[in-house]
Amino acid sequence: MKLVADRMGIDIWEVIEAAKTKPFGFTPFYPGPGLGGHCIPIDPFYLTWKAKEFDLHTRFIELAGEINTAMPRYVVQRVMEVLNLSGKAMSGSRVLVLGFAYKPNVDDLRESPSFHIMDLLMAYGCEVSYHDPHIPVIPSTREHAHWAGVESLAWEEASFTAQDCVVISTAHEAYRLDELIAWASVIIDTRNALSGVETRPGQVTKA
Numbered sequence: 001m002k003l004v005a006d007r008m009g010i011d012i013w014e015v016i017e018a019a020k021t022k023p024f025g026f027t028p029f030y031p032g033p034g035l036g037g038h039c040i041p042i043d044p045f046y047l048t049w050k051a052k053e054f055d056l057h058t059r060f061i062e063l064a065g066e067i068n069t070a071m072p073r074y075v076v077q078r079v080m081e082v083l084n085l086s087g088k089a090m091s092g093s094r095v096l097v098l099g100f101a102y103k104p105n106v107d108d109l110r111e112s113p114s115f116h117i118m119d120l121l122m123a124y125g126c127e128v129s130y131h132d133p134h135i136p137v138i139p140s141t142r143e144h145a146h147w148a149g150v151e152s153l154a155w156e157e158a159s160f161t162a163q164d165c166v167v168i169s170t171a172h173e174a175y176r177l178d179e180l181i182a183w184a185s186v187i188i189d190t191r192n193a194l195s196g197v198e199t200r201p202g203q204v205t206k207a
Contacts, residue, residue: 130153
């Protein structure tokens with residue numbers, strides 16, 4: 001739905017807020033840069049696997065998985081578009097990924113979409129870094145061993161002003177949004193974290 005709304009020039013977050021005014025029968029679900037954790041990205045596929053033993057095909061589970069898996073690439077595409085508008089190529093651009101945990105206010109990075117976003121940015125030649133107050137150092141993982149030992153940038157003005165683009169991947173409550181707005185020149189907001197915050201014209205792009 002986020003992809004469809006974006007193509008139509010509609011803010012999906014405004015649509016969700018409007019739908020939430022229904023007094024019954026509606027539960028809001030929010031888009032993001034992809035899914036993480038050990039549940040939704042993995043567990044439904046146990047059912048898919050088991051269903052095939054009974055000659056059944058759970059196509060909606062597989063389709064949902066394909067769409068969720070593609071979301072990091074959509075975010076990186078938005079980064080590319082914004083940098084192009086600034087006259088900058090992806091190669092050599094400095095991009096800071098804000099938030100590494102797969103959901104807010106925890107240190108759990110299992111299946112985090114930030115891994116995939118950073119991999120894609122690096123493949124395009126970006127100089128990639130991250131900040132996460134809950135993950136000071138990326139631990140060793142089986143699938144993303146090349147990020148092991150990378151340290152979180154400090155939350156300070158120099159860390160942000162040095163970046164060509166900041167991508168909000170996880171909306172931790174610890175972020176001081178007034179400082180983020182003051183320091184970062186270009187922000188890709190995948191979580192609607194800056195809703196209601198006064199920003200400069202053209203500073204924030206939703207993805």
